[in-house]
Amino acid sequence: MSFQIKEPPTEFDVVIVGSGAGGGMAAYQLAKAGAKVALLEAGGYYDPADPKYITQLKWPYESPRRGASTPFRNFGDFDAAWGGWEIAGEPYTRKRGTEFDWFRSRMMGGRTNHWGRISLRFGPDDFRRKSIDGLGEDWPIDYKTVAPYYDQVDKLIGVFGEANGLPNDPDSIFLPAPKPRLHELMLKESAKKSGVPIYPNRLSILTKPVNNERGSCFYCSQCNRGCQAYADFSASSVLVIPAVKTGNVTLTTNAMVREVLTDPNTGMATGVSYVDREKLTEHVVKGKVVVLAASACESARLLLNSKSTRHPNGLANSSDVVGKYLHDSTGASRGAFIPKLMDRKRYNEDGVGGAHIYSPWWLDNKKLDFPRGYHIEYGGGMGMPGYGFGWGMENTNGKYPGPDGKMKEAGGYGASLKDDYRRFYGAYIGMSGRGEAVASADNYCEIDPTTVDKFGIPVLRFSYKWSDYEIKQAKHMQDTFEQIIDAMGGVASGNKPGADSNYGLAAPGRIIHEVGTTRMGSDPKTSALNAFNQAHDAKNVFVVDGGAFVSQADKNPTWTILALSWRASDYIIDQVKKKNI
Amino acid sequence: MKRRDSLKALTLSSFGVAALNPQEVLAERRELDKAMNTPPAEVGFGRTKEEAEHDAKLMAEKYFTDKELATLAVLSDIIIPKDSKSGSASESGVPQFIEFMVKDQPYWQTPFRGGLQWLDRESAKRFGGKVFTALSKEQRLQIVDDIAYPEKAKPEMSQGVSFFNTMRNFTATGFFSSKIGIEDIGYMGNRPNVWDGVPADVLAKYKVSYDK
Numbered sequence: 001m002s003f004q005i006k007e008p009p010t011e012f013d014v015v016i017v018g019s020g021a022g023g024g025m026a027a028y029q030l031a032k033a034g035a036k037v038a039l040l041e042a043g044g045y046y047d048p049a050d051p052k053y054i055t056q057l058k059w060p061y062e063s064p065r066r067g068a069s070t071p072f073r074n075f076g077d078f079d080a081a082w083g084g085w086e087i088a089g090e091p092y093t094r095k096r097g098t099e100f101d102w103f104r105s106r107m108m109g110g111r112t113n114h115w116g117r118i119s120l121r122f123g124p125d126d127f128r129r130k131s132i133d134g135l136g137e138d139w140p141i142d143y144k145t146v147a148p149y150y151d152q153v154d155k156l157i158g159v160f161g162e163a164n165g166l167p168n169d170p171d172s173i174f175l176p177a178p179k180p181r182l183h184e185l186m187l188k189e190s191a192k193k194s195g196v197p198i199y200p201n202r203l204s205i206l207t208k209p210v211n212n213e214r215g216s217c218f219y220c221s222q223c224n225r226g227c228q229a230y231a232d233f234s235a236s237s238v239l240v241i242p243a244v245k246t247g248n249v250t251l252t253t254n255a256m257v258r259e260v261l262t263d264p265n266t267g268m269a270t271g272v273s274y275v276d277r278e279k280l281t282e283h284v285v286k287g288k289v290v291v292l293a294a295s296a297c298e299s300a301r302l303l304l305n306s307k308s309t310r311h312p313n314g315l316a317n318s319s320d321v322v323g324k325y326l327h328d329s330t331g332a333s334r335g336a337f338i339p340k341l342m343d344r345k346r347y348n349e350d351g352v353g354g355a356h357i358y359s360p361w362w363l364d365n366k367k368l369d370f371p372r373g374y375h376i377e378y379g380g381g382m383g384m385p386g387y388g389f390g391w392g393m394e395n396t397n398g399k400y401p402g403p404d405g406k407m408k409e410a411g412g413y414g415a416s417l418k419d420d421y422r423r424f425y426g427a428y429i430g431m432s433g434r435g436e437a438v439a440s441a442d443n444y445c446e447i448d449p450t451t452v453d454k455f456g457i458p459v460l461r462f463s464y465k466w467s468d469y470e471i472k473q474a475k476h477m478q479d480t481f482e483q484i485i486d487a488m489g490g491v492a493s494g495n496k497p498g499a500d501s502n503y504g505l506a507a508p509g510r511i512i513h514e515v516g517t518t519r520m521g522s523d524p525k526t527s528a529l530n531a532f533n534q535a536h537d538a539k540n541v542f543v544v545d546g547g548a549f550v551s552q553a554d555k556n557p558t559w560t561i562l563a564l565s566w567r568a569s570d571y572i573i574d575q576v577k578k579k580n581i
Numbered sequence: 582m583k584r585r586d587s588l589k590a591l592t593l594s595s596f597g598v599a600a601l602n603p604q605e606v607l608a609e610r611r612e613l614d615k616a617m618n619t620p621p622a623e624v625g626f627g628r629t630k631e632e633a634e635h636d637a638k639l640m641a642e643k644y645f646t647d648k649e650l651a652t653l654a655v656l657s658d659i660i661i662p663k664d665s666k667s668g669s670a671s672e673s674g675v676p677q678f679i680e681f682m683v684k685d686q687p688y689w690q691t692p693f694r695g696g697l698q699w700l701d702r703e704s705a706k707r708f709g710g711k712v713f714t715a716l717s718k719e720q721r722l723q724i725v726d727d728i729a730y731p732e733k734a735k736p737e738m739s740q741g742v743s744f745f746n747t748m749r750n751f752t753a754t755g756f757f758s759s760k761i762g763i764e765d766i767g768y769m770g771n772r773p774n775v776w777d778g779v780p781a782d783v784l785a786k787y788k789v790s791y792d793k
Contacts, residue, residue: 052627053627061674066755068685068686179791180779182783182789185787218775219773220773346769347779347780349770382769385758385763387758391754393749393753410730413729413749415662415664417661422766
């Protein structure tokens, strides 16, 4: 096989790497403004409305494994997101004694195919944490700077919620929120006792149509399967497909980018090189501007792999911060059984994909032994049975009286057991804390000196350890969960996670909110990007994924990725007009 | 599976040639016919090429012997029998579901195969060398009663308890995620709908409301 490099004759105005939230938004905005855009996606094409991809409204028995997880879809056979924590032929490594699990979804729209559609704005405090608690770093921008872009994202994409006027959880321009389900009403009621406030959730799901291209929610509760009506936010349906429709975007799927190419004299980017995943052919795409949106760690990997005489430490890395300050949201969970929900009346309780309520952070860290907050997400209800349904009945059915009022032996079999599954259906709830970690230079990804993937591209090696801040926060979550469960008259499942398990704190990477690897800042010595997501070291290079974050708030990162990518796109248009790039 | 193949497999089934009496063969055949009654699930729900190939490969393989499948059918129906509301575990396809799962997640293979062997050994010890499927209903339940209740089971039964827990879990998941099971449990979603909140009578029953 020859090693010929294929190069299209044209030079694009912009080359974008990655088609998720950040890349999709940049492609859409830049193409609408008239730029000729090359959009490169490492995975395959995906359209949630194309029958060949549809998993929505399928029944569990259509899957021979009833929706269980597979190496091809870690979140189960019906989840829209291909890929997962391990991808065949694309390894990553960890430094001894540290942990990090890296979720990758190689497909159009990236990880927006999986996420929970929780669309929270960062609040004013979230941009200035160092000023508040002395830890980490302040952002070079404030809430007021980003707010107009949040407004635009709300209007373009749509998000439901309720204006609550909370100081650090700013309201969006909301579509109507769906009414709570039964267990959610009970949680709301319990808040009076537990003191943990509960508000309507904020999800990018269309409870009313926002335009003619997208339908509105039909309440199947399956956003994670991708919506054939385009009634939730996925980068594929809401951004990439409309961007391609402008006629200005050349979308290339299965394009696994190796490195950003730079001019040896000016140090500016000239384009990227990529390998076709399927044909294994080598290609170069030239562009006047290169926008990376491959995900925080993948973009850091690309920059670190783009070494040249002008950029000996990797592109955009004269500060040596690329890969550093990697941080994911904290996460801990607990489940509970709610005896008063036994023997429920059946009705269609699907609702939207996700909880209709949530608890934003409600306490003052000055009075606590850890520095940052968390929000709580809730689950429960009469959902569609699938793989795992009824598991562990022997731990439950001996604890509650039968229909005759008598206790019975745990476990069992036969007609009485069969009836237990019916009686216990819909009587469980779950809750998960999602909190802010303190970004640290000690938590990082770097290029592994000895390992390459199947394309020969050097892979990432992770080094990440939770600190006491995060562990104490997880402890607080567990105490809070028990308060909520008690207030609701529930019985917490299993044993309370203790110090031996870091209070159930999930391994870093598991919450899939990792950010910070190419952080922005005013000082080129301590940041990779400026306040417009532009590389300090090469002004035609931008990073518009979560890598740009200085700190990941106790919110989900997607809405902020979208707002900042839009803002960076406006800046690119402005700078091109002014002939600065 | 063609009937001819299942019969051929049957003559090779059963451990120990001496144990192969006509009654056992009849019992096995009855259970096997029940177990293989349900056609396998169709693949056609947005699979990628890799997934379709992987699933097709697994479906073409066979892990359990016919004798093992027959025992799985008997056990699953002891766990979830037919009642006035719905059919039994084997009618819902539980044995085929378990057959697929042990190929899909091979770490279940030994717990299942070993557990089934444990069960047949226990049957043989107690009832004159007979395998589990050859026992009378009362004899089967005598063994099941000793392994179905984790908190009161004798310590020497612990391996059997563990196997029965696994069997109970797979049976419940397989049954309630089947068409029969979903209708039984009363799940009413997975269709276009309008959510306008909890029905009024339910709100009243639980003394909650949307007004507060």
